[in-house]
Amino acid sequence: xxxxxxxxxxxxxxxGKWKPVILLQLIANGTMRFSExxxxxxxxxxxxxxxxxxxxxxxxxxxxxxxxxxxxRVEYSISEYGKGLSTVLQALNDWGAAHAQHMEVLYGTxxxxxxxxxGGI
Amino acid sequence: xxxxxxxxxxxxxxxGKWKPVILLQLIANGTMRFSExxxxxxxxxxxxxxxxxxxxxxxxxxxxxxxxxxxxRVEYSISEYGKGLSTVLQALNDWGAAHAQHMEVLYGTxxxxxxxxxGGI
DNA sequence: CGGTATCCAAAGTGATACTG
DNA sequence: CAGTATCACTTTGGATACCG
Numbered sequence: 001x002x003x004x005x006x007x008x009x010x011x012x013x014x015x016g017k018w019k020p021v022i023l024l025q026l027i028a029n030g031t032m033r034f035s036e037x038x039x040x041x042x043x044x045x046x047x048x049x050x051x052x053x054x055x056x057x058x059x060x061x062x063x064x065x066x067x068x069x070x071x072x073r074v075e076y077s078i079s080e081y082g083k084g085l086s087t088v089l090q091a092l093n094d095w096g097a098a099h100a101q102h103m104e105v106l107y108g109t110x111x112x113x114x115x116x117x118x119g120g121i
Numbered sequence: 122x123x124x125x126x127x128x129x130x131x132x133x134x135x136x137g138k139w140k141p142v143i144l145l146q147l148i149a150n151g152t153m154r155f156s157e158x159x160x161x162x163x164x165x166x167x168x169x170x171x172x173x174x175x176x177x178x179x180x181x182x183x184x185x186x187x188x189x190x191x192x193x194r195v196e197y198s199i200s201e202y203g204k205g206l207s208t209v210l211q212a213l214n215d216w217g218a219a220h221a222q223h224m225e226v227l228y229g230t231x232x233x234x235x236x237x238x239x240g241g242i
Numbered sequence: 243c244g245g246t247a248t249c250c251a252a253a254g255t256g257a258t259a260c261t262g
Numbered sequence: 263c264a265g266t267a268t269c270a271c272t273t274t275g276g277a278t279a280c281c282g
Contacts, residue, residue, distance in 0.1 A: 093131065097127040
């Protein structure tokens with residue numbers, strides 16, 4: 001059985017405290033400026049935002065477009081290739097939703113992990 | 122658009138340096154004793170193995186069965202519920218495999234992340 | 243055999259100040 | 263505006279010793 005040998009590397013691309021929410025934002029809003037992402041994700045700081053975006057860019061998930069003007073303008077969006085993630089994200093999302101239910105059944109209303117105090121997408 | 126809101130929590134269950142390889146082992150071999158897992162994953166130590174197994178157990182992915190005898194015998198396996206992960210794992214694996222190709226095209230043979238020096242599954 | 247306890251190192255994250 | 267640099271802090275992972 002040689003399947004299931006690449007899912008570690010797949011995971012390594014999605015991990016990072018802010019990558020999921022960044023992807024969510026870009027998926028939902030299409031193209032966003034750096035400052036728009038900052039506003040949409042209030043708890044993140046520039047260092048983290050930059051870092052996580054760069055990692056996603058390195059993997060060709062996110063596209064970064066720089067307009068050489070002043071004040072600077074940099075726009076981020078999901079790359080064409082990056083859109084291929086949607087299947088995986090959907091699978092993860094579906095399972096995650098079902099699992100939240102399952103945990104509730106097992107332990108009662110006891111699923112932490114809900115820092116989405118801000119506005120829903 | 123309210124989809125894609127649970128995939129963070131899904132990810133949070135799969136992360137951890139050893140969870141993927143533990144799941145792989147249990148998927149491939151069915152039921153394994155603690156010591157068998159240790160032998161199959163030589164670089165892990167007891168503390169980590171125990172910890173990651175407990176987290177998987179908490180989420181009902183892995184089943185832990187204790188035989189009260191001496192010497193002790195504890196067996197681990199993927200729970201029935203945990204088998205529902207296979208779809209997600211497969212999706213992640215497929216995308217991960219394709220992505221390795223993509224990275225190779227972009228950057229040449231330059232994809233690190235291959236500590237699988239040991240025996241293949 | 244199958245752990246737990248303790249301590250230490252490393253990686254990840256955050257706050258703040260500065261820059262082109 | 264969109265970063266980078268530096269330092270402090272927190273979380274995670276590893277080594278070792280001990281326990282039921």
